[in-house]
Every structure is written in structure tokens, then in C-alpha cells.
Amino acid sequence: MKVPPGVSESDFAKAISEFEDAVGKEWVFTSDEDVALYRDPYSPFLGEPDELVASAAVAPDGVEQVQQVVRTANKYKIPIYPVSTGKNLGYGGAAPVYSGSVVLDLKRMNRVLEVNEENAYALVEPGVSYFDLYRYIQEKGLKLWVDVPDPGWGSPVGNALDRGGGYLMAHLRNHFDSHCGMEVVLANGEIIRTGMGAMPGAKTWQEYKTGFGPWVDGIFSQSNFGVVTKMGFWLMPEPEAYLSGTVYVPKHADLIPLVRILNYLENTRCTNGMPDLGSPLLQIPMVSEIDIWNRGEGPAPPDAELSGLLDKSEAGYSPELEAYAQRKGLTYWSCKLSFYGSPKANEANWEYAKEKFSAIPGAKFVDNESYKLPLTPEQREKVHKPQFGIPSLAMFSIGARSSTNPNPTNGHMWFSPIIPRTGEAIFEANRIFNEAAKEFGIPALRFSLPSTYWERAFIFIFAFPVTRDIETNKKDRAAFKKLVQRAAEHGWGEYRTAPAYQDTIMSTYSYNNHALLHFHETLKDAVDPSGILSAGRYGIWPKHLRKEQA
Amino acid sequence: MASRREFLQMGVAALTLPIAAGGSLPSSISLSNGESSIPLYKMVFDERFAASRAFAKEAERLGVPIHGIKGDMTDLWYHDLYARWKEGPVAIAGMTAHGAIFCLERLAWDQRMRVVFRADHRVLPDGSIEHALSGPASMLRRAGRLSSERNWAEEIASIVTRCPPSRPQPSLANVIGPTVKHADDPDHLISWLIAPVHRG
Numbered sequence: 001m002k003v004p005p006g007v008s009e010s011d012f013a014k015a016i017s018e019f020e021d022a023v024g025k026e027w028v029f030t031s032d033e034d035v036a037l038y039r040d041p042y043s044p045f046l047g048e049p050d051e052l053v054a055s056a057a058v059a060p061d062g063v064e065q066v067q068q069v070v071r072t073a074n075k076y077k078i079p080i081y082p083v084s085t086g087k088n089l090g091y092g093g094a095a096p097v098y099s100g101s102v103v104l105d106l107k108r109m110n111r112v113l114e115v116n117e118e119n120a121y122a123l124v125e126p127g128v129s130y131f132d133l134y135r136y137i138q139e140k141g142l143k144l145w146v147d148v149p150d151p152g153w154g155s156p157v158g159n160a161l162d163r164g165g166g167y168l169m170a171h172l173r174n175h176f177d178s179h180c181g182m183e184v185v186l187a188n189g190e191i192i193r194t195g196m197g198a199m200p201g202a203k204t205w206q207e208y209k210t211g212f213g214p215w216v217d218g219i220f221s222q223s224n225f226g227v228v229t230k231m232g233f234w235l236m237p238e239p240e241a242y243l244s245g246t247v248y249v250p251k252h253a254d255l256i257p258l259v260r261i262l263n264y265l266e267n268t269r270c271t272n273g274m275p276d277l278g279s280p281l282l283q284i285p286m287v288s289e290i291d292i293w294n295r296g297e298g299p300a301p302p303d304a305e306l307s308g309l310l311d312k313s314e315a316g317y318s319p320e321l322e323a324y325a326q327r328k329g330l331t332y333w334s335c336k337l338s339f340y341g342s343p344k345a346n347e348a349n350w351e352y353a354k355e356k357f358s359a360i361p362g363a364k365f366v367d368n369e370s371y372k373l374p375l376t377p378e379q380r381e382k383v384h385k386p387q388f389g390i391p392s393l394a395m396f397s398i399g400a401r402s403s404t405n406p407n408p409t410n411g412h413m414w415f416s417p418i419i420p421r422t423g424e425a426i427f428e429a430n431r432i433f434n435e436a437a438k439e440f441g442i443p444a445l446r447f448s449l450p451s452t453y454w455e456r457a458f459i460f461i462f463a464f465p466v467t468r469d470i471e472t473n474k475k476d477r478a479a480f481k482k483l484v485q486r487a488a489e490h491g492w493g494e495y496r497t498a499p500a501y502q503d504t505i506m507s508t509y510s511y512n513n514h515a516l517l518h519f520h521e522t523l524k525d526a527v528d529p530s531g532i533l534s535a536g537r538y539g540i541w542p543k544h545l546r547k548e549q550a
Numbered sequence: 551m552a553s554r555r556e557f558l559q560m561g562v563a564a565l566t567l568p569i570a571a572g573g574s575l576p577s578s579i580s581l582s583n584g585e586s587s588i589p590l591y592k593m594v595f596d597e598r599f600a601a602s603r604a605f606a607k608e609a610e611r612l613g614v615p616i617h618g619i620k621g622d623m624t625d626l627w628y629h630d631l632y633a634r635w636k637e638g639p640v641a642i643a644g645m646t647a648h649g650a651i652f653c654l655e656r657l658a659w660d661q662r663m664r665v666v667f668r669a670d671h672r673v674l675p676d677g678s679i680e681h682a683l684s685g686p687a688s689m690l691r692r693a694g695r696l697s698s699e700r701n702w703a704e705e706i707a708s709i710v711t712r713c714p715p716s717r718p719q720p721s722l723a724n725v726i727g728p729t730v731k732h733a734d735d736p737d738h739l740i741s742w743l744i745a746p747v748h749r750g
Contacts (some may be wrong), residue, residue: 037659087656107660131628153657396649397621 001030002055004079004100006544012055015076019058019102022068027108029057038086038103040095042411044466044477044500052095052499054081057103063185063229069104070227071189073532080104081534082227084126084158087151090414090463090498091162097499097536098545104227112136113230114206120144120235121180121206126157126228130391143238145389147172152391157231161221163496165453167386168236169272169340173453175233176221181205183230184220187528192226206232222496223520224534225527236340236389242371243339243346244273244288245353248280248331250362252317255333256423261356262335263421266455270349270356273338274387277449281330282316284449288336288384291394315430316447336368338387343372412463413476413500415483417492419450419458426450429460429492436486440479459495484508499536506539521546587712588745591634592617594626594644594654600732601671601703601739605645608707614643623650627657635661639746643667643710645703651742658744666717667743669693669706677729681706685743687721688714696725706741713743 003012020028029035038054045051058080060066073080079101086094086105094103110127115137124133130152137144147166149159160175172178181195195211196202209215219225249258265271278286283302285293292298302310306328309321325332337353339346350367357363371379375388385392419425430447437444442464450458464480467473481504484494488508497505509516520540524531531542595606597618606616619626623646631654634640639661644651655665667685674680681696683689689709699705 033664085660131632135628135632153653391624392622393624393627393653394622396653397623397647 002035002053002100004055004102005098007076007078011076012078015072015078015102016056018072018075019056019069022072023058023060023065027059027061029059029105030055038083038094038096038105040089040093040498042089042093042413042466042498043095044413044464044473044480044498046466046468046473047470048473050099052092052097052099054094054096054103055100057105059105059108061108063109063183063191066104066106066109066185066227066229067189067191070185070187070532073102074187074189074530077530078102078532079535080532081537082106082126084155084161085129085153086158087154088158088162088164090412091496092498095499097502097534101535106227106229109229115140115142115144115235116206117142117144119207120237121232122146122156122235123181123206123230123232124156125230126155128157129153129155130159134389134391137235145236145238146233146391147175147178147236148386148389148391149175150386151393151395152386153393156233157228160231160233161228163221165451165459167274167384167453168389170266170269170274170455172234172236173274173455176218178234179217179231180207180209180234181230181232182217182220182228184226184228186226187530187533191229193230194220206234219523222538224537224540225523226533239340239342239373241341241343241346241373242273242369242388243343243350244336244368244370245339245350246286246334246336246366246368247354247357248334248364248366249357249360250326250331252322252332254360254362255426257360258333258335258357259421259423259426261359262337265337265353265356270352271337272340275338275452276336277452278334278336279316279332279447279449280334281321281325281332282310282447284447286334286336287451288387291384310446313447315427315434331364343370346370411466413466413480413498414496415460415462415464415480416494416496417460417487418454418495419460419492421456421458425458428490432486432490433460433462433483436483440482442476442479442483502536503539586715588641588715590614590643590711590743591640592630592642593707593710594619594623594642594646594650596621596646596650596739599645599647599735599739601735602645604701604703605707605741608704609643609711612707612711614711619646619650621647621649623653627654631657635663639663641713641743641745643713643741643743645706645739645741647736648738648740651740654744655742661746663744663746665742666720666745666747667710667713667741669709669741671702671706671739671741673735673737674726679727679729681723681725681727683723683725684720686714686718688712690721690723693723693725696727698728700728702727710741710743713745717745717747 003009016028035054038057043051058069060069079098081096081101082104083094084106106126108127109125110132111125112128112133114123130148133146147168149164149166160179163176166173181197183193185191194217196208197205198211220228262275276286276288278284309324312318313321339349354365419429434445450460464476480501484504493508494505506517524540525543531544535542535545592615593609594617595602597620609616617626667689669681669683672680683693689712692709695705696702
């Protein structure tokens with residue numbers, strides 16, 4: 001049995017025994033076989049001694065058991081690492097940041113505590129998956145949608161605390177922003193409730209976020225200040241109808257007004273679904289088209305002339321490429337808008353959007369799907385399910401055929417910088433990342449378009465492969481860190497990352513001599529003086545480990 | 551480095567961690583030769599692939615219920631296994647591409663089940679097929695037949711129905727078989743068996 005660093009074998013044995021008393025012997029895992037399940041399947045340290053691994057795992061069934069585990073951990077100074085479902089692959093999975101920690105596996109706390117249809121909210125425990133919550137709503141026949149990430153096997157609590165995103169209306173897509181109220185077990189075992197939940201008998205815990213006084217919810221996300229044991233979420237009332245339409249614009253420079261108008265339409269709530277950018281000329285599918293393209297129902301592959309022009313283009317542009325597009329009637333950019341609401345309102349909003357986009361010379365419009373909701377089974381099979389609040393694991397089924405995936409890797413790490421929501425920023429980021437890729441010896445990027453989860457900023461999401469070759473992984477890790485620095489030099493920070501890079505990324509948030517990190521550390525020392533909770537998570541180390549991490 | 555959408559076009563990777571030993575499996579059924587094996591709730595196959603269809607056909611002949619998917623296992627899990635596994639763990643087997651078993655294995659972990667047998671079938675550059683098997687020795691005893699067995703998928707179906715109730719240290723076997731790849735098969739299929747584990 002592996003023992004956490006700095007803990008004696010006898011103390012660890014006593015702690016394990018107390019964990020067993022708290023949660024039941026069968027829910028404390030110490031065998032190599034059981035503990036191996038908490039490995040990160042996409043670890044960039046595969047096959048290396050530095051792989052981050054747990055020493056044991058404990059799975060409590062309720063908040064009282066969490067309190068007992070935390071108190072025991074405090075007593076013996078055992079590092080513990082809470083996870084909800086541990087399925088945030090590409091961002092670390094269930095493996096602890098501080099190797100040798102005991103995973104506090106909250107999967108048994110999987111109760112949907114309340115779903116209120118009228119006011120569209122839910123209160124759930126951390127082990128509730130998106131599938132669980134979706135099923136609960138379906139079985140009860142409630143007219144509610146859950147904003148799910150893709151893939152959807154994680155939990156609302158874990159995804160929100162990691163600040164993941166989804167695909168429905170703008171105010172719900174940022175999963176942390178759409179939470180309302182938490183229950184948290186602190187490092188000393190004390191329970192707090194945030195927002196209105198701090199008032200005994202509060203009637204609006206899941207309806208009014210901030211309560212009274214400082215709003216502290218944010219410090220429990222991407223952090224290690226407590227164990228979140230309940231969390232409220234706002235849901236989306238099932239709309240009457242869905243409508244989508246796509247605008248196509250002909251020229252490279254049109255991306256700038258396209259984004260500007262899109263922002264106006266989204267920020268005024270004319271369009272209320274997730275916008276979806278693509279490029280017919282550059283053969284970049286919109287997110288909602290990926291399944292269609294993967295089924296072989298996308299556009300024909302580029303002809304030899306276009307292939308040659310694409311290869312020679314710089315950051316997706318050359319005058320010749322643009323001339324080719326005009327000659328062939330291909331458009332440079334596309335943007336699909338989604339509308340949820342009444343059929344009449346959807347139609348009116350789409351008409352208004354067309355009017356606004358018509359300011360771009362040559363803009364064309366295509367009316368896409370128009371569904372009366374709920375979807376029929378046939379319609380369900382055609383759509384990108386998360387855009388209809390349906391969790392899915394379909395993305396794992398892509399790539400079975402060798403022609404599109406000749407050299408499958410062993411996973412990936414997401415490099416995901418946030419950039420301004422402008423066309424200019426898209427061009428600049430492509431240029432900078434392309435240059436950096438060449439400089440750092442990583443495969444060059446084709447022109448890439450950002451994702452539009454967040455309503456006020458774009459996010460680029462790039463997959464760094466994890467291979468079975470240690471030297472390649474070492475090289476890629478070094479390149480990843482350089483890329484983080486290069487992004488920071490241009491003012492672009494990552495929104496989330498795997499444990500291997502959390503210190504690196506936190507170090508780029510360095511305004512005023514890392515004053516923010518120092519504040520995090522001050523909080524850490526105050527609320528978790530023994531440093532037992534998730535040491536190192538998002539770059540926040542407890543005092544006794546700070547020096548060795550420096 | 552690929553963008554997220556390029557990545558979604560290429561597919562999500564699945565890592566194979568080694569099969570671990572330990573524990574024992576629950577109830578068993580008796581085979582005609584007197585050996586006992588664990589009962590299979592269903593055998594899963596990918597309707598898109600000829601080898602997988604052959605696997606299913608043999609499973610049906612052996613009397614095991616089958617379930618077809620087309621790459622995505624979400625519906626199988628959501629509409630079937632989710633509820634069945636809530637009632638209690640039951641073993642399933644299959645021949646699929648990597649994505650389906652990658653997901654099913656992780657979902658099974660939460661129900662106290664493990665992959666106890668796995669065979670990776672990879673087409674080699676010369677067109678032959680390498681079968682890399684890991685599992686109980688008694689299951690692997692028949693693996694030698696794969697070296698000459700043109701109907702390897704049927705043979706694998708037979709092997710996965712013979713998982714012993716106890717789970718000894720897993721054995722490994724590597725067998726190169728003749729060229730039998732069907733045009734619509736991918737270069738890598740995986741046969742697998744997920745079974746309940748009682749912790750010792």
C-alpha cells in the first residue's frame with residue numbers, strides 16, 4: 001500500500017481504520033487494483049515515475065461521513081483530494097495533483113435532492129451525473145432542460161467547480177455562473193451554506209445567488225478551500241420551438257464584422273443559443289456539423305487546387321485562396337445561430353439577425369432546422385444532442401475507422417486560452433500560435449476557429465496528444481508550458497488545465513508580483529492550516545509544501 | 551496539436567490500462583464440458599463491422615442475448631445497462647471499437663465491475679491480424695486456434711462465454727492470424743468482457 005508523502009505508515013494505517021469506521025470498510029480502497037482506477041487515463045506522465053497517483057480512496061455516502069473523513073484527515077495530516085465523478089478527461093481525471101493523496105470519491109453522494117419545475121432549478125449532490133439528472137427529469141416528465149457538457153458523463157457539481165461549459169442559452173452555458181447556492185464542508189469539518197442557504201429555513205437558496213455580505217462561492221471553484229457537498233443549478237424551461245439559421249460571408253476580412261454583429265445579437269439576446277462558427281472554404285465544420293461530416297455526409301474533400309492553396313496559405317489566408325473562393329462561389333466564413341422560444345419569436349429574431357448581417361456585402365442566409373419541441377425520436381438522431389440538453393457519449397465513438405485516425409494517441413491535454421471576442425483576435429491568435437508551434441517543434445496548426453461557450457470571450461481549445469513514448473511526452477509537456485507563456489505574453493490566459501500545468505498557468509496570472517496567488521495562499525492558510533485539502537490544486541499549495549514547489 | 555473540432559473529427563483516444571488481478575466473480579453457469587463460467591447479460595457488437603457482426607452471430611448461436619450499436623454506446627448504457635446495473639452488477643461482453651469499451655469500462659467501475667478479459671485485434675501491415683489477449687488462463691487456452699482460424703471473430707465469441715467464476719492472475723497471449731479483414735472493418739477492434747468483482 002502506498003503511503004502519502006510525509007505520513008508515517010502507522011498514522012496512515014490508523015487513518016485508514018478511521019475512514020473505514022466512518023464510511024464502511026467496503027468503501028475504503030487501498031488495493032493496487034482499486035487505487036489504479038483513479039489514475040488519469042490521459043496522464044502526460046504515462047510510464048514515468050512522476051505520474052500523479054493516489055495512495056488510497058474513500059467513498060462517503062453523505063455529508064456527515066465527509067465531515068468524519070475530513071476530521072480524520074486533519075488529525076493525521078492526510079492529504080485528501082475530492083472528486084465528484086472524476087471524468088474530466090483532458091483536465092486531469094480523478095488523479096490528485098499532489099501524488100499520494102487519498103482520493104475523496106463522492107460518487108456515492110448521488111442524490112437529486114430537488115428539482116423545481118416552475119422556477120427551473122435543481123439541487124444535487126456531487127456524485128449526480130448529467131445523465132442522472134437528465135434521467136430524473138425525464139422520468140418525472142418535467143419540462144426542463146439541463147445544460148450539459150460534451151461528453152456528458154461528468155457531474156454538474158464537478159463540471160461547474162472546474163468551470164466547464166455547455167451548449168444552451170448564454171446565461172446557462174457557463175456552468176459555474178449558472179449555479180445558485182452551495183453547501184461546503186470546510187477543512188475543519190464545519191459545514192457552511194452559501195448565498196441564501198446561510199439563513200435557516202431560507203426559501204430561495206436556489207433562486208437568489210448572493211445572499212447577504214461577501215459572496216464567497218467563487219473561492220470554492222478551481223481551488224482547495226472546502227469540499228462542496230451540495231450545489232444548486234438553474235435549468236432551462238423546455239422551449240416551445242427551436243430554429244436555426246446560418247449566415248455565410250464571402251471574404252476573409254468579413255470575419256471581423258461577422259463577429260461584431262454576432263456579439264451585438266447575442267448580447268441583446270436576439271439569438272439565445274450557442275453561436276457556431278465555421279469555414280466552408282477552409283473546411284472547418286461548425287461544431288453542430290461535426291457528426292454529419294463524420295458520417296461522411298459533409299462537403300466533398302478539397303480538390304487538388306484548393307489543397308495546394310490551403311497548404312500555401314498563411315493563417316488561413318492568401319489572395320489566391322480568396323480569389324479561388326470567389327471563383328468557385330465558396331464562402332469564407334459561416335455562423336449558425338440558434339433560437340429557443342416560441343415559433344413566432346424565433347422567426348422574428350432570425351429575420352432581425354438577417355437584417356443586421358446584411359450589412360456585410362455578399363452575406364447569404366440559409367434557413368436550417370425548425371423543430372417543435374420536444375424532439376421526435378427521428379429528430380433526436382440527427383441533432384447535436386447537447387444543444388437540446390441531452391447528455392451524450394457519442395464523441396467517444398468517433399475515429400474508429402483508420403483512415404481518419406491512423407495513429408491514435410493515448411489521450412490528450414487541453415490547451416485552452418481565452419481570447420477577446422473579436423475577429424481581429426481570432427486572426428492574431430492563429431498567427432501567434434502557428435508561429436509558436438513551428439518554433440516549439442509541435443505540429444503546425446491549420447487555421448482554427450474558437451468555441452463560443454462564453455458570451456463575452458472566445459476560447460480556443462487545442463488538444464495536445466499524450467503518447468506512449470516518454471520522450472515525446474516530455475517534449476510535448478515542455479512545448480505546452482512554452483505555449484502557455486507565449487499566450488500570456490499576448491494577454492491570453494488559460495481558463496482551466498490539467499494538474500501537470502496548473503502551477504505554470506497560475507504563474508502567468510502574476511499581476512503585482514503574484515498578488516492574487518498570495519491572496520489564495522493567505523486564504524488557504526486560514527481555512528486549511530494543515531493543508532489537507534487538494535494540495536496544489538490550481539497552483540494553491542499549503543504552507544508546508546509551498547517551498548518544495550517553488 | 552489539433553483544434554477541438556479537428557480533434558472531434560479524429561476521435562477521442564482510449565488508453566488501455568492493464569487488466570488487474572484479484573477478487574472473485576459471483577455466480578456461475580455450467581458449460582457442456584463440465585467447466586463453469588459466469589453468465590453474460592448481453593454481448594455487444596458494432597453493426598458497422600463485419601467481424602463484430604460475425605461475433606454477434608456466434609453469440610446468438612450460443613444463446614447469449616446480443617445488442618447492436620453503431621459506434622456510440624450511449625443508448626445501450628442509458629436505456630439498458632444503467633437500470634440493469636442499478637439492480638446489481640451483471641457481466642457483459644462485446645466486440646467493438648475502442649470508444650465503446652473505453653466508456654463502458656469506466657461506467658462499470660462505478661458498479662464494482664472490471665474488464666477481466668480483453669483482446670486487441672490489430673491488422674498488421676502485411677494484412678494478417680494480431681490478437682493480443684489478456685485474461686484468465688483458461689480462456690486463453692483456446693487462443694491458439696486463432697492462428698489458423700479464419701473465423702476468428704466467432705472463436706472469440708466462444709472464448710468470452712467461457713470466463714471462469716474465479717479470477718486468477720491474468721495471463722497474456724499474442725497470436726498472429728491469417729488475413730481475414732473485411733473491407734468495412736477498422737484496423738483495430740477490441741473484444742472484452744466486463745464482470746462483477748467481489749472485493750476480498
